[in-house]
Amino acid sequence: MTDPLENGSSMNRREFMIRAAKAAATVAASGYIVYRFRDEEGPSAVETRPHYSFRSFAVPGTESRMSIVTGANRRRALNAALDAIGGMENFIKPGDRVLLKVNAAFALPPILAATSHPDLVSELVKLCTAAGATRVVVTDHPINDARACFNLTGIARAAEEAGAQVVIPRQDDFLPFSLEGGRLISNWPVLARPFEGITKVIGVAPVKDHHRSGASMTLKNWYGLLGGRRNVFHQEIHEIIRELALMIKPTLVILDGTESMMRNGPTGGSLSDLKPTHTMIASTDPVAADAFGATLLGRRLSDLPYITKAAISGAGTANFELLSPKRINMNG
Amino acid sequence: MSLLVLTALLSFSFWLYHRQSRIPPIVAELDGSAPQSAPRATPAHAAAARLIRLAPEGFAVMSPPEHFDADDLYEKINGRAELYLPAGFTGLDCIRFSSRRESEAWFEIFIYDMAAPLRAFSVYSAQRREDAVPSDITDFAYATDNALYFAHGRYYVEMIGTTSSDALRTAMLDCAQRFIADTTEHAGRVEELTLFPPEHLVPDSVVLLISDGFGFDLFDYLFTAMYELNDTTVQAFLTARASPGEAVALAAAYCEFLIDNGGVFEDFSVGIPGARMYNLFGTYELVFSSGKIVAGVHEADSPEAAAKTASALHRRMTRKRP
Numbered sequence: 067m068t069d070p071l072e073n074g075s076s077m078n079r080r081e082f083m084i085r086a087a088k089a090a091a092t093v094a095a096s097g098y099i100v101y102r103f104r105d106e107e108g109p110s111a112v113e114t115r116p117h118y119s120f121r122s123f124a125v126p127g128t129e130s131r132m133s134i135v136t137g138a139n140r141r142r143a144l145n146a147a148l149d150a151i152g153g154m155e156n157f158i159k160p161g162d163r164v165l166l167k168v169n170a171a172f173a174l175p176p177i178l179a180a181t182s183h184p185d186l187v188s189e190l191v192k193l194c195t196a197a198g199a200t201r202v203v204v205t206d207h208p209i210n211d212a213r214a215c216f217n218l219t220g221i222a223r224a225a226e227e228a229g230a231q232v233v234i235p236r237q238d239d240f241l242p243f244s245l246e247g248g249r250l251i252s253n254w255p256v257l258a259r260p261f262e263g264i265t266k267v268i269g270v271a272p273v274k275d276h277h278r279s280g281a282s283m284t285l286k287n288w289y290g291l292l293g294g295r296r297n298v299f300h301q302e303i304h305e306i307i308r309e310l311a312l313m314i315k316p317t318l319v320i321l322d323g324t325e326s327m328m329r330n331g332p333t334g335g336s337l338s339d340l341k342p343t344h345t346m347i348a349s350t351d352p353v354a355a356d357a358f359g360a361t362l363l364g365r366r367l368s369d370l371p372y373i374t375k376a377a378i379s380g381a382g383t384a385n386f387e388l389l390s391p392k393r394i395n396m397n398g
Numbered sequence: 399m400s401l402l403v404l405t406a407l408l409s410f411s412f413w414l415y416h417r418q419s420r421i422p423p424i425v426a427e428l429d430g431s432a433p434q435s436a437p438r439a440t441p442a443h444a445a446a447a448r449l450i451r452l453a454p455e456g457f458a459v460m461s462p463p464e465h466f467d468a469d470d471l472y473e474k475i476n477g478r479a480e481l482y483l484p485a486g487f488t489g490l491d492c493i494r495f496s497s498r499r500e501s502e503a504w505f506e507i508f509i510y511d512m513a514a515p516l517r518a519f520s521v522y523s524a525q526r527r528e529d530a531v532p533s534d535i536t537d538f539a540y541a542t543d544n545a546l547y548f549a550h551g552r553y554y555v556e557m558i559g560t561t562s563s564d565a566l567r568t569a570m571l572d573c574a575q576r577f578i579a580d581t582t583e584h585a586g587r588v589e590e591l592t593l594f595p596p597e598h599l600v601p602d603s604v605v606l607l608i609s610d611g612f613g614f615d616l617f618d619y620l621f622t623a624m625y626e627l628n629d630t631t632v633q634a635f636l637t638a639r640a641s642p643g644e645a646v647a648l649a650a651a652y653c654e655f656l657i658d659n660g661g662v663f664e665d666f667s668v669g670i671p672g673a674r675m676y677n678l679f680g681t682y683e684l685v686f687s688s689g690k691i692v693a694g695v696h697e698a699d700s701p702e703a704a705a706k707t708a709s710a711l712h713r714r715m716t717r718k719r720p
Contacts (some may be wrong), residue, residue, distance in 0.1 A: 171476055172475075172476070173506075174558070175560040177544070177560060177561070178544075178558070209472070209473040209476075210464075210473040210474050211464075214461060276477050277477045277478050277480055277481050278477035278480050279477065282477075297472040297473075297479070300472070300477060300479075300480060303477070330478075330525055330527075331477075331478075332476050332477050332478060333475050333476065333478050335545055335556060335558040336527055336530075336542040336543075336544065336545045336547075336558070337542060337543045337544045337545075337562060338527045338528075338529050338530060338542040338543065339527070
């Protein structure tokens with residue numbers, strides 16, 4: 067091998083040193099650029115967004131109210147249930163802006179009772195408006211094809227015809243939220259934007275069997291406020307429902323047990339999965355509402371651990387009889 | 399030389415930038431990189447065309463075909479995905495058809511590919527509606543007022559309708575026949591079903607548990623069946639192993655499992671070689687092996703009911719053994 071510096075090539079030692087210095091400068095400059103690109107913590111879309119916090123939507127002085135109405139007609143049963151706990155005017159005041167959190171999780175027809183019934187949604191919107199609400203928003207976050215879910219369940223049409231605004235979630239409707247003391251809901255995206263300016267929240271859910279949690283009623287209904295790949299919570303379903311019970315303090319909840327899905331939930335699919343239990347529950351305590359709903363499904367509290375967990379955490383009472391629920395039989 | 403170094407470093411910089419620009423899946427939905435609630439990606443062209451061909455007479459495609467795999471099945475059926483995933487689910491194809499005459503009358507077909515006939519039978523049997531009407535569309539099929547359910551080869555199929563009209567039921571049957579004609583699958587015969595004695599058997603009560611039968615992790619492919627004896631109901635079970643030796647070992651392991659969970663040996667004459675009975679907090683468990691089969695009775699109300707059911711099961715298994 068020959069040395070270019072000694073074999074008469076055009077580069078002399080001085081030139082070589084200059085070029086080497088330039089190369090070293092290039093390496094240093096490039097290294098600096100790479101260093102500037104480096105991100106120690108990795109990507110995070112949530113860190114640039116403000117954290118959301120839910121306020122309590124409960125009306126002071128209306129705690130621990132509950133009514134249980136027996137009747138097959140949803141609209142009539144709802145009115146009776148609300149009247150029994152003081153009437154909608156006790157909860158919705160003139161100027162209120164109301165959010166109805168429905169269950170629109172599946173693109174299935176209302177006859178299958180897998181989602182909030184459009185008659186109930188329609189009647190609730192009318193009652194809120196009659197009580198003076200200036201705006202009623204109806205929303206949920208079905209993961210797959212939300213538009214089809216709202217349309218095929220009949221919820222969109224019922225809500226709009228009654229004068230409500232249907233909000234189908236978009237990307238920027240979600241904001242990160244951390245539940246104080248929460249283990250699962252920590253820096254997790256939640257459906258937040260539709261809550262902007264909202265003063266009252268009503269949850270409305272059907273009584274259903276659920277393959278994972280044992281039942282899906284008013285507490286499980288808040289699951290629809292979670293964004294992201296929320297199926298990761300299925301392995302800890304009772305814990306996530308407990309945290310959801312602490313996350314939202316609604317004005318009241320409506321539990322529709324007119325037709326209860328006794329098996330093959332939460333989707334059901336067959337009319338034979340349903341049982342005409344003809345019951346409507348209105349309550350300011352979602353835990354108590356679910357505890358009663360469990361009886362419609364023939365379940366004990368031990369079958370639905372999330373109810374007891376929520377009660378122990380202070381989200382409500384599992385012994386619904388302590389609320390002395392008003393019972394009305396519209397069949398008699 | 400310096401140009402080479404510069405090029406290499408710039409390439410590295412771009413690679414690093416690209417890597418750090420990628421957003422993890424959980425955050426992706428929040429960040430707007432993925433659609434929040436758009437319809438799923440359609441299946442491959444051929445699969446989509448096959449779904450569209452299933453449209454029955456007088457019905458039109460109402461919504462585009464959809465396809466889901468194990469990662470996103472929950473998006474379609476939420477918590478119910480947990481029933482299909484452990485049973486070997488590989489894919490779900492869906493499409494809706496609506497009546498040309500009556501727009502409110504529509505149905506959706508759900509085609510679950512479970513990869514193997516026994517796995518399809520498992521999810522079929524686990525969800526069978528008690529008050530359904532048997533259908534002869536396949537060996538494993540039934541209809542309810544608004545729906546049709548069947549297993550065919552490796553597929554488990556559901557058709558869910560919006561009404562209980564005759565026209566819709568006829569359309570679903572038409573669609574089912576098109577599906578069966580369009581697949582190369584053959585109706586799978588489940589040999590274990592013939593081992594359950596037919597006397598006192600509750601119709602359509604046989605269920606196949608793919609894994610963790612009765613909470614025992616070694617009980618996979620466990621068949622259970624309900625029997626009505628006078629005023630009590632008894633559950634019989636059986637599972638096949640590769641060899642008689644494995645069956646003996648599994649029966650012994652199940653006995654250990656029962657003892658570990660509070661079972662107390664019950665000295666009761668059953669008349670089946672090697673059979674053992676345990677009292678488990680007031681209910682009776684009985685287990686034995688015969689050839690390659692482990693069988694027994696689960697949660698019987700009395701030792702007599704357990705023994706009677708097990709004896710009938712043993713006799714049937716002995717007769718059926720080749």
